[in-house]
Amino acid sequence: xxxxxxxxxxxxxxxxxxxxxxxxxxxxxxxxxxxxxxxxxxxxxxxxxxxxxxxxxxxxxxxxxxxxxxxxxxxxxxxxxxxxxxxxxxxxxxxxxxxxxxxxxxxxxxxxxxxxxxxxxxxxxxxxxxxxxxxxxxxxxxxxxxxxxxxxxxxxxxxxxxxxxxxxxxxxxxxxxxxxxxxxxxxxxxxxxxxxxxxxxxxxxxxxxxxxxxxxxxxxxxx
Numbered sequence: 001x002x003x004x005x006x007x008x009x010x011x012x013x014x015x016x017x018x019x020x021x022x023x024x025x026x027x028x029x030x031x032x033x034x035x036x037x038x039x040x041x042x043x044x045x046x047x048x049x050x051x052x053x054x055x056x057x058x059x060x061x062x063x064x065x066x067x068x069x070x071x072x073x074x075x076x077x078x079x080x081x082x083x084x085x086x087x088x089x090x091x092x093x094x095x096x097x098x099x100x101x102x103x104x105x106x107x108x109x110x111x112x113x114x115x116x117x118x119x120x121x122x123x124x125x126x127x128x129x130x131x132x133x134x135x136x137x138x139x140x141x142x143x144x145x146x147x148x149x150x151x152x153x154x155x156x157x158x159x160x161x162x163x164x165x166x167x168x169x170x171x172x173x174x175x176x177x178x179x180x181x182x183x184x185x186x187x188x189x190x191x192x193x194x195x196x197x198x199x200x201x202x203x204x205x206x207x208x209x210x211x212x213x214x215x216x217x218x219x220x221x222x223x
Contacts, residue, residue: 001051008191009038013051018042049155049211052192055180055201063201070179073148073169088144143171143214152216153178153207157185165218166205176207176214 011022027034056062166178
């Protein structure tokens with residue numbers, strides 16, 4: 001993971017309700033003592049462009065578990081598809097509720113009787129803004145169709161625009177989770193090569209949607 005100063009931080013990731021922690025594999029000596037972890041708070045997390053996890057060696061237990069997870073992503077069974085349909089239906093209702101609530105708030109802001117009340121427009125706008133953050137679009141038809149497919153991510157690299165491919169596992173209003181990503185940026189490849197692995201088997205990456213978008217899909221029959 002890139003720190004806010006651009007330095008790559010490596011370690012074991014732990015996720016909490018109010019932040020994330022990366023525990024270093026080796027302690028780092030600093031003037032104030034031996035540092036063994038790095039903590040990011042919610043405001044800082046918003047500024048992180050991506051999180052990278054090396055794909056484990058397929059000959060290991062972790063690699064076997066990873067292969068089983070990939071098989072479920074690429075070839076979901078009936079139960080898994082049914083679960084996703086239920087989640088999609090819930091997200092559609094959630095989006096519909098959010099849009100309806102924002103429409104009602106918008107109509108209230110145009111009410112002439114309310115407009116006469118001091119600071120009413122300001123308060124209504126605060127509520128509408130809060131609803132947008134509370135109920136972001138949870139279901140996106142295009143991305144839902146692309147789940148389990150190899151897609152092409154477009155993002156800005158050090159030397160211009162980059163196109164990198166990976167399998168879309170899931171998405172949210174803020175992030176895109178891709179498996180088996182083929183990285184092309186030499187700077188990142190150089191930094192990730194410092195991770196203690198004899199051989200690289202690819203990367204799973206959580207991209208911030210502020211820096212990455214899905215531009216294409218790849219025809220699976222051409223592989």
